[in-house]
Amino acid sequence: MSDLMVKVRRYPAVWPILGSVLIFLVIGAMTGSMDGNVLFTSARLATFAALLALGQMVVVTSGDGAIDLSQIYILTLCAYVSTTLMDFNPVLGFVGAVLIGGLCGLVNAFVNVYLKVPAMVTTLATGYIFFTIVLVSASHMKVLPHSGFVRFVTGSVGPVSVQTIIVGVVGIALAVLLYRTRYGRQLHAVGQNRTAATLAGVPTPTVVTRAFVIGGVLSGLAGVLAAAVMGGAFQDMGLAYFLPSVAAAFVGGTAASGGRSSVVGVIFGALMVTLMSSSLSTAEGMYQLPSGARQLVMGAFLVGVLVLSVAGVQTRRRKTRKVLA
Secondary structure, three states, rough: OHHHHHHHHHHHOHHHHHHHHHHHHHHHHHHOOOOOOOHHHHHHHOOHHHHHHHHHHHHHHOOOOOOOOOOOHHHHHHHHHHHHOOOOOOOHHHHHHHHHHHHHHHHHHHHHHHOOOOOOHHHHHHHHHHHHHHHHHHOOOOOOOOOHHHHHHEEEEOEEEEEHHHHHHHHHHHHHHHHHOOHHHHHHHHHOOHHHHHHHOOOOHHHHHHHHHHHHHHHHHHHHHHHHHHHOOOOOOOOOHHHHHHHHEEEOOOOOOOOOOOHHHHHHHHHHHHHHHHHHHHHHHHOOOOOHHHHHHHHHHHHHHHHHHHHHHHHHHHHHHHHHH
């Protein structure tokens, strides 16, 4: 049994993968049909939650309670930037919006790392600033996406959507960065113990800054794709993805205390959360569940995941103290 638990901790993606399969079977039981298209459709719908969750994973992995609460506002701002710039040139709109996302992440990093403001407070405040920029400038921006870009993003290769392929490519690139490069090793070391990492010669401020920038870039990419898929930019377009993306990040194996990540786990976590939302929507219609039941279950699920994550960290710390004693 202990060997099994060790393997599960080593491969946290096991839980969201099993969860996705289980929920798919539940949906099949409720609808009376095991339709494989449900998985492909859910994977497409999970695009934005997956990208935000991957960005959140990188930030949280940097440790010290880091979290990015500004993601949905960066997404919205970048959606407006992309639709506006794509009116001149599609490539300019895509690149410009993603770079704006990275710039927003850099702002978050500067306030958190160099002004020593806790990440939660920092990103909550900057998020409102980013949203204020949207409110002030929205009337002067274009809101309709470029038609050619829309056709590309909403296309598919066989049963697999282009959106899913994009998430896969981003996931592979991020996995290489986190698990095959010096930066990835430094990020996990910083997340486990910033003081020890600094004493070991790791440039902690630079590592954390890059984590926030990566998170901002992925939020910007999500905004560009969301504007194309949703038919344009609007002010509250990111709100629906905040809870699913945070849930996906933690259910996918990201340690709340930092220092541990799983790209595969987070991607399947987003798929699992999307399937869960779909199953709850089906149940609401079939069993006349009260309005808001889906949000209640999702919220309770996220709280449970966070409790288990924190409990696991505390258990490991107690074992470490016993060994050292």
